[in-house]
Amino acid sequence: MKFDSSRRKFLQAGLALPAAGLVSSYQPLSANRVPQPTAYRMLGKTGLRVSAVGSGVGITPDPEVLARAIDLGVNYFDTARGYGAGESEHITGAALKGKRSRVVLASKTDARTKADVIKDMDASLKALDTDYLDIWHLHSRDTPDTITDEAVEACLLLKEQGKTRFIGTSTHDINAVVDTILKIGQFDVVQTTYSYALNAPFRQASIARLNEAGIGVVAMKVIIAVAGFVPRDVELKDDGPLAAIKWVLLNPAISTTVPYVKNIAELEMNVRAMTEPYTPADEKMLYVRNEAIRSRYCRMCYECKGQCPKGVPVTDELRFLAYNDFGGNYSQAHDYFSRLPQKIRKVHCSDCEVCAIQCPNGVDVQKRLIRAQGMLA
Ligand code: SF4
Ligand code: SF4
Structure with a gap:
């Protein structure tokens, strides 16, 4: 932004x-x-x-x-x-x-x-x-x-x-x-x-x-x-x-x-x-x-909606991560992540060589998703 x-x-x-x-x-x-x-x-x-x-x-x-x-x-x-x-x-x-x-x-x-x-x-x-x-x-x-x-x-x-x-x-x-x-x-x-x-x-x-x-x-x-x-x-x-x-x-x-x-x-x-x-x-x-969190905080602009070829709901997973990383609320983050369909929970962004998503707001999407999946899955 x-x-x-x-x-x-x-x-x-x-x-x-x-x-x-x-x-x-x-x-x-x-x-x-x-x-x-x-x-x-x-x-x-x-x-x-x-x-x-x-x-x-x-x-x-x-x-x-x-x-x-x-x-x-x-x-x-x-x-x-x-x-x-x-x-x-x-x-x-x-x-x-x-x-x-x-x-x-x-x-x-x-x-x-x-x-x-x-x-x-x-x-x-x-x-x-x-x-x-x-x-x-x-x-x-x-x-x-x-x-x-x-x-x-x-x-x-x-x-x-x-x-x-x-x-x-x-x-x-x-x-x-x-x-x-x-x-x-x-x-x-x-x-x-x-x-x-x-x-x-x-x-x-x-x-x-x-x-x-x-x-x-x-x-x-x-x-x-x-x-x-x-x-x-x-x-x-x-x-x-x-x-x-x-x-x-x-x-x-x-x-x-x-x-x-x-x-x-x-x-x-x-x-x-x-x-x-x-x-x-x-x-x-x-x-x-705001500048200090630029690469870590998803602004929920939904510009990347539907762009992941493996179906990862990027904004949602990053929001759940924010509950933990910025809200200090692991249980909320974990609870929401666990409600995602099992098929989605099994996707590991670490398996991708390059992420298909380039966030216009500067979020390091793949790195953040790897953290979310590692912590909340
Ligand atoms: S990751 Fe970037 S493009 Fe996707 S919703 Fe968040 S801020 Fe928008
Ligand atoms: S790293 Fe791969 S699976 Fe993860 S959001 Fe990017 S394209 Fe989708």
Whole structure:
């Protein structure tokens, strides 16, 4: 990703702003509002007022961190049925006991059939110990065919039954599915990858289209990669995550963010992004780090999709590796890798003399895939 002049102008626009308003009401991006950090934002047309820094609770959330997040004003919590085979929802439900009405709670299903989506919802409600969700997402839908008619039908039925107030979909490739999402016209919320390291004009354009349609946009993967290079169980020594979240919040089309936080110190740092301005020092830090990870971090641009003659899903395998290398989460990386078809898991990139893929973003694809397969297979 080049640090091009259009991007620089966008950032300069953000830097020129007054420090902060407190609440922003929903307005489409086309209204040309200047980006500014706000503590709470409207989640599209849902009417839900969400903290600009939310909580991606992850596979093994720490109940003390979740409780502290609520104390600090964080009110958006995101989990998934598949995280730790339900363990994430179970821990989250216990941590939110007695506080359910104070939070906006989202979970996700990997199911594709109507029956399985409904079954997953019942399991999620039980694990989360609640009668309803605020948002029920179809999880990780990176191609249009994964947003199946019957899954959408099931979501609408669950909404009608009051088991979820709103429905959404999450995706790593918003560019591939934005047309489908808008054509279906039923989703209230979309959760997608968006960060300094993952920025690209096409991603911004798709997010703007969702915003203009009144769909609330939740940014994920906001701090991974540029936040730091230390394992997650080691306390971060600087405020890289803070800078990374502040950068994401420059975009007024983003309603909230769902960074995964390991400990209270990191949480307390992250929430400062809701009101602190993005500074030249933040920009410098992110720029330097972004360059430092160029050969190792896949930007999920999907330019190499379908290019491997042996069928390796390059972007997916590199994303799983990033969960370990940049997120310090081996179990998540291994879990996702193990869900790939056996035939794919048996491909060894070390057997190729030359890799067919030349990444335009400078990722050393073959070297990274060899590492992924060696570590996660
Ligand atoms: S490996 Fe390169 S081309 Fe392929 S998705 Fe990642 S950044 Fe894009
Ligand atoms: S090294 Fe070979 S198997 Fe691996 S992605 Fe490149 S072409 Fe495909």
